[in-house]
Amino acid sequence: MSGDTLRVEGLNADYGRRRVIEGLDLSDIAPGRVTGLIGPNAAGKTTLLRALAGLTPAKGRIRLGSTELSRLDLAGRARFVTYMPQALPPRSGLTVLEANLAALHASPESLADGAPRGEAARRLALDTLARLGIADLALRGLSELSGGQRQLASLAQCLVRAPRVLLLDEPTSALDIRHQHRVMQLVSEIAAERGMIVLVVLHDIALACRWCRRLVVLRKGRIAADGPPEVAITPELLADVYGVAARVERCSRGQVQVIVDGVLEAEPTKGALMAEPADSRLMAEPAGAGRAGSPSRDGAAA
């Protein structure tokens, strides 16, 4: 049951009248670990997550094990999938615990095991807060919290529903570096504990490389790369997708590090370097060439 993977075949989705995702296929996204979704602005990351959650109309097949999610309506989809929007929960007068209870009671029909009631529901809502280390905030109003606390409260509202698939849209965008890692650490742990599929949109490649076992790189609604960070992230890819001249190195602990040297000309994929008077050496260097002394992708894989 919990070994089911998430698969996407031939997904098309629009944002307004613009086609954002085109013919996208994603092979098995494994449970129990965090899969990162990265790419430049307007690559279709959010649209992909929303399409998976059923919030944006999309054509194509989305399957969780043998369940065809794409055939389910919003309520049906919510039995399996929960989407956490990028925006923090509004500064309402609800307390953190109440917000969790609302997430639980909002549509009992779309909870896989039915909604727990009464004392059981309150205990579950509080346990979820405790798991994220914010049980002490249970009776505080959402409007009284800091950005980091609200982000954790927001995560709790998703986790309390015990989804099989958790879709997180830039869950670290409002956070300082400590809370960024804190959130990713908790998500990784809980994914492993529950055998949950987690797909997370991140902008910070370093953070993505640190916490995601698999990275899917999107560019203009298509997959530009897909694999473990050390395979997916290459200087060529960074030049091609983001339009930056960057090195990909390994630190002493063996983790992928991306060092950006400069910005290529506005249009990525052309490969031409932007004239940058401050650093003329960079201009002379071909994009993506590994520098002497820095382990290349091949070196890393060895």
Add this chain to the structure above:
Amino acid sequence: MSLTSRGDLPGEQRTGEADAGAPAVLAAYAGLVRRRMLLVGVLAVLTFAALVLDIATGPSRLALSDVLAVLIDPHAGDVPSRIIVWQVRLPAALMALLVGAALSLAGAEMQTILDNPLASPFTLGVSSAAAFGAALAIVLGLGLPGLAPDWFVPVNAFLFAFGSVLLLQALARMRGTGVETLVLFGIALVFTFNALTALIQFVASQEALQQLVFWSMGSLARATWEGLAMLAVILAATLPFALGASWKMTALRLGEDRARSFGISVARLRFLSLLRVSLLAGTATAFVGTVGFIGLVGPHMARLLVGEDHRFLLPASVLTGALVMSLASVASKLIVPGTLLPVGLVTALIGVPVFLALILLRRERAS
């Protein structure tokens, strides 16, 4: 890999299953819930007291004991007392209660589903539309064919109020229309209907103009038992559905995308809610005319008292609306002795200070 292990980020509360503090937190939450239920109970008692006070107040100076005696036993007391209590005061007092309840409930629902604290039947064009409908009847004598002329004003007011919400509704269902657009459209409705009403006023006779102005100030004097019964039925029919959607509305306060991801069809929730709003606001306005402020202030007072858990917010809104309206009705009889002021004027006069007092009290408590 050691950095990934739990505890390497110091200063975090230990994570895990709910720790020793859990029973205390749950007990505190249970206390909070009890306090809210108590507050709703207190509101109910106050509302009832206001109703009694409203019935006891009037220009004819009946003693409270006489009023109560006639109320308890309709055959007690002399005939004038019976007529004053049963034909004049009771319908007006009950109408105040029901209109306040209906408008406040409508306002509470609107504020949540449109995610706007300024939303109310009054601010988003429902009352203006009703006034235009009434103007058509009063000035131009237009009404549904086959209807007794006595019913032209309330029926027109209802139809236009209902229609204006349906118009908002149609816009809400148009693809890609956000709640901001909906609110702006509501404000546009206010100006449009106000302008149309002004146009009718411009061509109206002196007498009709006076009648129309009086109608648009809102008055409980035109309360009838038929009207009361209709409003009571509408309120009784809509309130259970509103309460049934209370968790969904609470979840909507977490943001529309989040609510949808929890499996709530927000479009459907909004449609059904606006349908209730149109019935409540349309009927209330039809029988008493324009009563501003209750639909705006009632929900805010309730929110300040019991928070945003809609299981408590909606009943509390019903009661705060009824309470403020009853007090306004009392005040309308007392401000100028011997004269019944239009209640719509008084609601603003009494609503604003109460509202401000609550905000200031709350700020004081918070600091």
